[in-house]
Amino acid sequence: MTAIIDGIALARRVSQETADTVSALAVRLGQAPGLAVVLVGNDPASEVYVGRKIRECRKVGLRSIEHRLPASTREAELLSLIADLNVDPGVHGILVQLPLPPHIDAGLVLDAIAPGKDVDGFHPVNVGRLSTGTGGLVPCTPLGIMMLLDTVISDYRGLDAVVIGKSNIVGKPVAMLLLEREATVTVTHIETRGLSEIVRKADIVVAAAGSPGLVKGFWVKEGAVIIDVGITRVTRPDGTSALKGDVAFDEVQHARAVTPVPGGVGPMTIACLLSNTAKAAALSLEGPGGRIASSAG
Numbered sequence: 001m002t003a004i005i006d007g008i009a010l011a012r013r014v015s016q017e018t019a020d021t022v023s024a025l026a027v028r029l030g031q032a033p034g035l036a037v038v039l040v041g042n043d044p045a046s047e048v049y050v051g052r053k054i055r056e057c058r059k060v061g062l063r064s065i066e067h068r069l070p071a072s073t074r075e076a077e078l079l080s081l082i083a084d085l086n087v088d089p090g091v092h093g094i095l096v097q098l099p100l101p102p103h104i105d106a107g108l109v110l111d112a113i114a115p116g117k118d119v120d121g122f123h124p125v126n127v128g129r130l131s132t133g134t135g136g137l138v139p140c141t142p143l144g145i146m147m148l149l150d151t152v153i154s155d156y157r158g159l160d161a162v163v164i165g166k167s168n169i170v171g172k173p174v175a176m177l178l179l180e181r182e183a184t185v186t187v188t189h190i191e192t193r194g195l196s197e198i199v200r201k202a203d204i205v206v207a208a209a210g211s212p213g214l215v216k217g218f219w220v221k222e223g224a225v226i227i228d229v230g231i232t233r234v235t236r237p238d239g240t241s242a243l244k245g246d247v248a249f250d251e252v253q254h255a256r257a258v259t260p261v262p263g264g265v266g267p268m269t270i271a272c273l274l275s276n277t278a279k280a281a282a283l284s285l286e287g288p289g290g291r292i293a294s295s296a297g
């Protein structure tokens with residue numbers, strides 16, 4: 001029987017710890033740590049995610065500072081807002097919700113965020129720190145994935161891990177974290193030949209391709225641990241909609257453990273955003289000589 005790894009329960013525990021850290025930090029900072037959430041445009045999915053992030057912030061005692069900008073916002077205006085947030089002592093974390101409208105260069109915007117306030121861990125300084133294993137802020141979804149894996153795996157050394165998907169947000173950073181634990185990591189993607197054979201050898205499968213039901217039961221080795229990062233909204237034959245992961249969930253009863261969709265990786269992504277904000281606030285107390293420079297440099 002497969003164990004189902006409960007992301008909602010784990011997220012609740014992580015958030016409880018964050019709440020304790022936040023109240024201790026509030027004493028030292030003179031105010032609660034603050035997360036600035038920037039949403040450009042009115043993509044309905046982004047509205048939902050941002051609403052959820054702000055609600056969860058409040059629950060753990062973080063201040064959230066919302067900036068909702070129209071879809072017509074110019075790149076220069078967004079960059080100027082970020083420059084202000086970078087030097088605002090009441091802002092400890094900055095999250096710019098993706099995707100941005102097509103006329104704005106997302107790379108340029110992410111590069112403009114002060115690395116010490118980059119709670120998404122997308123700035124090149126944090127990417128570099130992750131790849132050299134030297135601290136920094138780690139992207140929320142990969143961090144949550146490792147916490148989910150840690151509930152069933154204590155020693156990763158020599159385990160075969162396959163990551164499906166090579167995105168900067170999930171695939172590449174989670175590969176770095178698994179490598180850090182001394183797993184043997186294979187990063188695959190849509191162009192990979194013989195994907196099913198590669199997956200069949202894996203002790204750990206991280207499916208982040210965004211392709212619903214891609215990983216079939218017969219692809220999965222007996223006793224493997226599976227993390228399903230995919231969240232695709234699909235319409236059922238009766239017209240109702242549902243969220244579907246990258247793994248054919250009903251076909252993997254021979255796995256050791258699997259995360260559900262929803263209720264797996266998604267809630268952990270938000271819990272890790274909150275813990276990263278607390279971490280950024282703690283780093284700010286280390287001052288400009290802290291481990292991550294707080295200026296965009």
Ligand SMILES: Nc1nc(=O)c2c([nH]1)NC[C@@H]1CN(c3ccc(C(=O)N[C@@H](CCC(=O)O)C(=O)O)cc3)C=[N+]21
Nearest residue numbers: 049095096097098099120262263264265266267269270
């Ligand atoms: N700068 C930036 N940082 C992000 O971290 C970021 C982003 N942009 N843009 C969009 C994606 C998506 N994302 C999710 C967060 C939580 C759930 C989540 O909690 N999902 C629930 C339920 C989902 C539902 O019911 O709609 C679950 O999987 O159980 C999903 C997706 C963060 N993202």
